[in-house]
Amino acid sequence: MTSLSLAHPTCMPRLHFHDVAYQAAGQLLLGPLSLQLEGNHRTLIMGPNGAGKSLLMRLAHGLVKPSSGHLHWCGHVPRQAMVFQHPVLLRRSARANLEYALAVQGCPRNRRRQRAMEALEHFGLANVTRRPARVLSGGEQQRLALARAWLLEPEVLFLDEPTSALDPAAIRAVEDAINTFHHAGVRIVMSSHDLHQARRLADDVIFLHHGKLLEHSPADTFFQVPATVQAKAFIQGELMD
Amino acid sequence: MSDSAFITALQLIANFDPELLAIVSLSLRVSLSAVIIAAFIGLPLGAALALYRFPGRAIIIVVFNALMGLPPVVAGLSVYLLLSRAGPLGEFGLLFTPTAMIVAQVILILPILVSLTRQRIEELHGEYAEQLSSMSVSKARRIPTLLWDARLALITVILAGLGRASAEVGAVMIVGGNIDGVTRVMTTAIVLETSKGNLALALGLGLILMLLVALLNGMAYLIGEGTKRSLG
Numbered sequence: 450m451t452s453l454s455l456a457h458p459t460c461m462p463r464l465h466f467h468d469v470a471y472q473a474a475g476q477l478l479l480g481p482l483s484l485q486l487e488g489n490h491r492t493l494i495m496g497p498n499g500a501g502k503s504l505l506m507r508l509a510h511g512l513v514k515p516s517s518g519h520l521h522w523c524g525h526v527p528r529q530a531m532v533f534q535h536p537v538l539l540r541r542s543a544r545a546n547l548e549y550a551l552a553v554q555g556c557p558r559n560r561r562r563q564r565a566m567e568a569l570e571h572f573g574l575a576n577v578t579r580r581p582a583r584v585l586s587g588g589e590q591q592r593l594a595l596a597r598a599w600l601l602e603p604e605v606l607f608l609d610e611p612t613s614a615l616d617p618a619a620i621r622a623v624e625d626a627i628n629t630f631h632h633a634g635v636r637i638v639m640s641s642h643d644l645h646q647a648r649r650l651a652d653d654v655i656f657l658h659h660g661k662l663l664e665h666s667p668a669d670t671f672f673q674v675p676a677t678v679q680a681k682a683f684i685q686g687e688l689m690d
Numbered sequence: 691m692s693d694s695a696f697i698t699a700l701q702l703i704a705n706f707d708p709e710l711l712a713i714v715s716l717s718l719r720v721s722l723s724a725v726i727i728a729a730f731i732g733l734p735l736g737a738a739l740a741l742y743r744f745p746g747r748a749i750i751i752v753v754f755n756a757l758m759g760l761p762p763v764v765a766g767l768s769v770y771l772l773l774s775r776a777g778p779l780g781e782f783g784l785l786f787t788p789t790a791m792i793v794a795q796v797i798l799i800l801p802i803l804v805s806l807t808r809q810r811i812e813e814l815h816g817e818y819a820e821q822l823s824s825m826s827v828s829k830a831r832r833i834p835t836l837l838w839d840a841r842l843a844l845i846t847v848i849l850a851g852l853g854r855a856s857a858e859v860g861a862v863m864i865v866g867g868n869i870d871g872v873t874r875v876m877t878t879a880i881v882l883e884t885s886k887g888n889l890a891l892a893l894g895l896g897l898i899l900m901l902l903v904a905l906l907n908g909m910a911y912l913i914g915e916g917t918k919r920s921l922g
Contacts, residue, residue, distance in 0.1 A: 512823055530824065537821035540839045549835070553827050601825065 462527040462604065463487040464509055468518035471504055479504045481518055482662040490652035491627075491637040493668070495644075497689045500657040502640035506531070506607050509638060527604035527636075534610040536594035538582035543574060543593050546582045550597045564600060572596040572626055588619025595626045606630050608639040612646065624650060644684065648672060656680045658689070698890030699897060710891070714898055717875040720788055720862065721855040724795035729848055732800050736807025737833045740815060751808065757801035766864030769794040773865065786867040791875070794861040799851040806847040807837075814840050842917055849910050856903060 463485060470480035479501040486492060486509070494502045507513045508520065510531050539546050547565035556564065569575050572592045577585055582593055591611055598606055608627065612620040627650065631637055641647055647654065651668035656677075663677045675681045682689055702710050739751065771777050773785040773793075784790045814836050815822075822832055837844065859877035866873035868882060876895045883892035 507820075510824065512820055531820075533820065537818055539818075539835070540842075550825060553825055553831065 462525055463523040464520060464605075465523060466508075466518070466520045469508060469515045469520055470517045471501075471508060471513065472516045477660060479508070479657075479660040480515075480662075483518075484655065484662060484665050486636075486638065488652075489631075489634055489636045491631055491639065491650050492653050492655060493647045493651035494638065494640040494655045494657065495642065495647055495683070496657035497642065497683065499659075501660040502642075502657055503534075503609050504660075505655070505657065506609055506638060506640055510607050528602060529605045529607065530598035530601040530603035531607040531609065532591070532594045532598055532611050534613055536590045538590060538593060540583060541581070542579050543582050543585065543589075544569060544578045546593060547597055547600055550600050554601065568596040568600050571599070571629075573622065586619070588615050588622055591615065591619070591623050592626060595623065595630075599630070603630075603635055605636045605638065608637070610640050610642070612641070612643070620646070644686070656683070658683075695889040695893050699894030702891065702894040703898060707894075710894060710898070712871065713874055713876055713879050713895065714902075716788065716873070717856065717877075717899075718902070720791045720875060721795060721852060723792045724799060724855050725848060725852045727792065728796045728800045728803050728851055731796075732803030732851075733807050733837055733844065733847075734833055736804040737811045737837055739804065739808045740811035741829050741832055741836075751805075754801045754805045754808075758805055760798060760801060762798055762858040762860030763864060764860075765798040766794050766861035769797060769861070769865045785865060786869060786873055788866070788873060790865040791862045791873060794865045795855045795858070798858060798861055799855050802854060803847060803851050806850060807840075807844065810840050810843040810847065811836050814843075842914055845910050845914055849907060852906060853903060856899065 464487075466482060466484045468481045468483055470482075471478050494505055496502055504513070508515055510529055512531075539549060541549070544562070544565050547568055548561045551561045551564055552558075566575075566578070569578055572595055574589060574592055574596060577589060582590065585593065595611075606627075611627075612623050615623065624646070627637060627639070637650075639650070641650075647668070651671075653667050654664065654671040655662065656664040656671065656675075656679075658679045664671060664675065664680050666676070671680065672684060675684055679689065739747065739754075769790060770785065772779050773782070773790050774780055775785075784793070815832070818832075818836065818839070822835070827835065857877065859881055862868075862873070862875055863878050863881070866875070866878065868874050868878040874882075876899045880892045880895050880899075883889070883895070
């Protein structure tokens with residue numbers, strides 16, 4: 450690996466949800482729920498489709514505002530980045546995508562190219578530098594999105610089902626990249642409905658069902674002694690409605 | 691009759707008839723200038739209209755949409771009133787000059803560029819909004835970002851403006867006056883020569899006009915295909 454490193458934050462910011470609920474068109478889609486995200490481990494948000502996983506993350510990241518309740522960061526509001534299920538890449542080359550993220554952050558022009566190249570190399574994309582981002586393979590696109598997130602030097606990284614459309618080799622590369630962030634001290638919040646992935650990555654699990662928070666427990670506890678019948682059914686791979 | 695007119699027309703083109711050349715080059719100068727000026731105003735304006743929310747926004751959008759169908763003679767008439775000796779800008783003496791024609795065509799095609807740009811940018815922003823918000827990109831910063839990323843669609847938008855500018859006759863006729871050697875362009879010359887019965891020159895000009903428009907569209911198509919292939 451290269452000499453890239455992120456500053457280890459001295460104190461990890463904590464995110465508090467207080468009775469947060471979100472509704473659209475009169476329909477309650479999430480909550481009300483209260484929870485805390487603290488420490489710098491890897492939290493997996495799990496649950497069947499439509500459980501509210503993406504919504505919970507968008508609320509945490511500040512992309513949507515809660516309809517009621519409030520959430521706040523204890524300490525300071527950390528630098529954040531988010532990687533989406535379908536990476537949104539600009540219609541430019543891979544390198545230009547990274548240079549754009551640097552430019553937005555106010556990185557001086559003469560340093561952008563070098564930093565972009567470092568990140569491309571770091572995430573195994575050195576051979577596609579000048580390729581248009583949108584003709585890259587799914588796995589390469591997602592790694593480019595991760596490289597872009599890396600350049601934003603986040604303290605918290607949100608990932609919304611980042612591997613759901615990828616093949617096993619690409620999933621492995623993305624998971625390795627996520628662990629690179631983790632080892633650099635970045636707090637990981639990721640949604641997934643892949644149980645095997647959750648077992649590989651999770652330090653703790655938030656389990657949602659029909660917009661309700663059913664469990665928030667350490668990964669071992671969640672997988673071995675789930676507290677709710679719904680979680681138990683989910684872990685056993687039963688089809689849930 | 692029309693057969694011999696057609697042959698004469700081809701001869702005029704083949705011989706690079708000086709009168710014909712002067713008319714064609716003025717046409718290009720006026721319409722291209724108008725498109726460039728309108729693009730510099732209309733593209734950022736359209737993008738801003740797509741991104742910002744403010745009271746009266748809906749009205750502005752409806753007005754620009756409606757003005758896409760502005761009759762060229764009305765655009766010409768309003769510029770005429772502005773620039774005529776008694777008008778507010780009369781002192782500049784611009785009436786019956788190519789400048790006046792450019793101004794009239796800018797007014798004519800600006801609504802097209804604004805409205806179509808707004809639509810394209812709104813679509814693209816629908817796709818980019820979450821990612822840009824996630825990176826805390828300001829609204830003002832999004833304008834150049836989206837304009838650049840929509841460049842393919844915007845080429846077509848600019849061409850639509852160029853098509854309208856080069857094909858219209860009403861506006862340039864009123865503010866230009868179709869003065870020989872000064873403000874005579876292809877469309878006004880076609881009207882004049884047809885009414886004089888000089889069908890050969892009219893037909894020659896018509897052919898060149900169509901050829902130029904086809905050429906510009908062909909170029910834009912090739913540019914578009916090339917970039918599409920390389921951008922995915």
